[in-house]
Amino acid sequence: MKPDAATVSVYDAKTQEYKNLSKTDKEVKVEAKFVSLVKPGGTVLDYGCGPGRTAGYFAQKGLVSHAFDASEEMVKLASAREGVQAWQAGFHDFEATQFYDGIWASFSLLHAPRRDIAMLLSAIKTALKPEGIFYLGLKLGSGEARDSLGRFYTYYEQDEVADLLKTHGFTWLSHKTGEDVGLDGTSAAWIGILSRA
Ligand SMILES: C[S@@+](CC[C@H](N)C(=O)[O-])C[C@H]1O[C@@H](n2cnc3c(N)ncnc32)[C@H](O)[C@@H]1O
Numbered sequence: 001m002k003p004d005a006a007t008v009s010v011y012d013a014k015t016q017e018y019k020n021l022s023k024t025d026k027e028v029k030v031e032a033k034f035v036s037l038v039k040p041g042g043t044v045l046d047y048g049c050g051p052g053r054t055a056g057y058f059a060q061k062g063l064v065s066h067a068f069d070a071s072e073e074m075v076k077l078a079s080a081r082e083g084v085q086a087w088q089a090g091f092h093d094f095e096a097t098q099f100y101d102g103i104w105a106s107f108s109l110l111h112a113p114r115r116d117i118a119m120l121l122s123a124i125k126t127a128l129k130p131e132g133i134f135y136l137g138l139k140l141g142s143g144e145a146r147d148s149l150g151r152f153y154t155y156y157e158q159d160e161v162a163d164l165l166k167t168h169g170f171t172w173l174s175h176k177t178g179e180d181v182g183l184d185g186t187s188a189a190w191i192g193i194l195s196r197a
Contacts, residue, residue, distance in 0.1 A: 003070035003090040004152045007111050010183075011050070011071040014149075018183055019051040019077060026176050027106075030135065030192055033174075034102060035061045037133045037194070042101030047094070047124070048108020052078025052086055058104075059083025068094065069108075091120050096127035103128060106137040106192070114144060114154045121168040128197040134170055136161070140177070140189040147184045158191055170195040 011018065023031075031054055038044060042063055046055035049067035051074055059065040059082060067078045067086040078086035091112055103124055112120055124134060141155030156164075158177075165172060175193040182188060 001090075001092050001113075001116060003092075004111060006146070007151045008070045010149045010151050011069075012073045014183060015051065015071070015073040015077060018074075019053070021183070023053065024178070024180060026178055026192070030176060030194065031057055031104075033194060034104060034133060034135050035063065037173075037196075038063060038102040043099065044102040044104065045100050045127070046078070046084075047103050047105040048091065048111070049078045049086060050074050050108075052081050052084050054104055054106060055084045055086065056081035063102075066100075092116070094120075094123055094127070098126070098129045100128050100132055102133040102135075104135045106135060107139070107190070109136065110138050110153050110155070111151065112154065113152075117154070117164060118168070121164060121170075125168050125170065125197055130197065132197040134165075134195045134197060135192065136165070136195070137190060137192040140191055147182075147186070149184045151184070156191075161191065161193060165193065165195050170197055 044063045046067035049055050049069045055065045055067035065084045068089045070090045075088045138156050144154045173194045177191045179189045
């Protein structure tokens with residue numbers, strides 16, 4: 001399954017605008033928590049990295065920082081960050097075996113269709129070392145829809161995410177919820193979960 005072309009074209013066109021969005025306090029805190037859970041000097045992946053803001057932070061913290069995204073323009077920005085190795089790829093191309101100490105998927109997997117989430121979580125579990133850390137950020141709700149910019153979204157209820165993570169062998173460590181205004185100018189509820197493989 002290829003990345004959704006309309007979604008990726010929005011990110012290609014709005015790369016600078018997205019880069020200029022500031023990180024919220026909650027994002028800053030959960031990034032620091034993720035780093036504290038991963039072993040010092042470990043190898044991490046920013047999965048659907050956008051402009052690579054988090055990948056850059058991971059590199060600054062002394063982690064080996066990998067990042068990928070389907071958007072060519074986003075990958076250019078992520079690659080320009082010191083210490084970040086970034087490449088262009090879709091979620092469905094991602095394959096690794098017990099390689100990563102941590103995988104960070106912040107508001108990226110919500111662009112995959114619901115029918116693919118089980119397969120993608122399974123690939124993430126395989127890519128993590130035993131006890132590896134996984135962060136998953138999603139928008140809360142139900143169904144699938146396009147926003148006013150044309151981006152495709154799948155929305156999840158908290159219980160549904162809990163079931164998915166458990167089924168794929170992840171242990172829920174902690175979560176935060178919130179509501180923020182995104183690139184489309186509307187406010188949306190979200191959940192971010194830290195779990196252990
Ligand atoms: C909301 S942004 C999040 C970016 C980054 N994780 C952050 O939190 O700043 C979603 C990213 O997912 C990427 N994306 C969407 N569909 C994708 C796919 N099928 N494969 C890889 N990346 C994809 C987009 O290009 C975009 O950069």
